Amino acid sequence: MPELPEVTALAADLNARLTGRVIDRLTISAFAALKTFDPPVEALHGLTIAGVSRHGKFLDVSAGDLHVVLHLARAGWIRWRETPPPPPSGRPGKGPLAARLVLDDGSGLDITEAGTKKSLSISVVRDPSDVPGIARLGPDPLDASFTxxxxxxxxxxxxxxxxxxxxxxxxxxxxxxxxxxxxxxxxxxxxxxxxxxxxxxxxxxxxxxxxxxxxxxxxxxxxxxxxxxxxxxxxxxxxxxxxxxxxxxxxxxxxxxxxxxxxxxxxxxxxxxxxxxxxxxxxxxxx
Incomplete structure (x- = not known):
């Protein structure tokens, strides 16, 4: 499971790749991974990504007035893809692919989860604090106030x-x-x-x-x-x-x-x- 150091580095890597890019779509393959329904994932279409940050072990992709919040759980990961994704094969949710964030040039992120126990979560929200896991987070141990x-x-x-x-x-x-x-x-x-x-x-x-x-x-x-x-x-x-x-x-x-x-x-x-x-x-x- 990625923890604070890895999620911080992952956020920095994704921030450099995604900031200023335009979202074409977020497609969900593992439907149980999507924890929200309002706003719908279709609302992300055409939004420009403002940045990627971290809340505890959560990743926060900010676009327009929305946030795509990811928790990779024990076996989740994110892979950058330079080229357009191949067409889907097999039944949705049966492989490791949980979701794809596709940019307007076809590049983007493959969000995957290995194993049979699926705990990865994806939320599309107007405020990160709308995600229950973020709302109840304790203080960050590397924050200046954590004396x-x-x-x-x-x-x-x-x-x-x-x-x-x-x-x-x-x-x-x-x-x-x-x-x-x-x-x-x-x-x-x-x-x-x-x-x-x-x-x-x-x-x-x-x-x-x-x-x-x-x-x-x-x-x-x-x-x-x-x-x-x-x-x-x-x-x-x-x-x-x-x-x-x-x-x-x-x-x-x-x-x-x-x-x-x-x-x-x-x-x-x-x-x-x-x-x-x-x-x-x-x-x-x-x-």
């Missing part, structure tokens, strides 16, 4: 909620997902199951880790085309997705915990005092 004291107030309000879940909760902090929450907690030398209520020293460590991890990832992604962002993200991760590999800091073996719909990765030596965390899925398999 150490602001972060302290956020954590104080979360009480004993596990810090991994707090970092991933888009209503609490916008833009951080499964991968970068693992990376931040590893950099902070903190267990993913630690309560959000913590000491001042721990809070300082976590805040610094959040800022450095996200800003370093943002710098690595800066200027990359959409086609390069996935591989860059994977290559820059130290623990997430690296189960069984040595920790780059201490050399211990990176472990994972499996949940119903996701996994987390961590280093026991760096984060949990050398103790492996209980993995309920693995425990059930052993019984």
């Amino acid at each position: 150490r004291d602001a972060f302290a107030r956020i954590l104080a309000g979360q009480g004993r909620a596990q810090i991994k879940g707090v970092l991933r909760n888009q209503s609490v902090i916008a833009g951080i997902g499964n991968a970068y929450s693992d990376e931040i907690l590893h950099a902070a030398r903190m267990s993913p199951f630690k309560p959000a209520a913590m000491s001042d020293d721990e809070l300082d460590r976590l805040y610094d880790a959040m800022q450095s991890t996200l800003r370093e990832a943002l710098a690595r992604a800066d200027g990359l085309a959409a086609s390069e962002l996935k591989s860059e993200k994977k290559s820059g991760l130290r623990v997430h997705g690296r189960t069984g590999e040595p920790c780059p800091v201490c050399g211990d073996t990176i472990r994972q915990v499996i949940f119903a719909d996701s996994t987390l990765q961590y280093c026991p030596t760096c984060q949990t005092g050398g103790k492996p965390l209980a993995d309920r899925v693995l425990s059930r398999l052993v019984k």
Whole structure:
């Protein structure tokens, strides 16, 4: 799933390609992906794109007085196409193609989603805040107002909620997902199951880790085309997705915990005092 650094770079890449271009049409192949009906997608015809921006993990293509808001979810992506699209083949919605944004010269974007579990969303709205996911977003961790004291107030309000879940909760902090929450907690030398209520020293460590991890990832992604962002993200991760590999800091073996719909990765030596965390899925398999 693209997170704050990749969505920021993707927005910059698309902004450079799309600003000033005229929309011919938005065609929907996966009808479940379209979450709105008013305004209709036909209202985009002839509008000039003013720019592309980011709200948390949402992309916002602004055209005229409308916005096309995209959330790529776990397996969605965007591909730039220089030439007119080929005619549709097969039944709509059966392949990876979810939608196409076609410009007046035939170039444009293919919006795709891999896998069988479809969560990608497309909304055509008059205001980005009309999208429920944007309306309930928490503060952006790279905004100037997101200070150490602001972060302290956020954590104080979360009480004993596990810090991994707090970092991933888009209503609490916008833009951080499964991968970068693992990376931040590893950099902070903190267990993913630690309560959000913590000491001042721990809070300082976590805040610094959040800022450095996200800003370093943002710098690595800066200027990359959409086609390069996935591989860059994977290559820059130290623990997430690296189960069984040595920790780059201490050399211990990176472990994972499996949940119903996701996994987390961590280093026991760096984060949990050398103790492996209980993995309920693995425990059930052993019984």
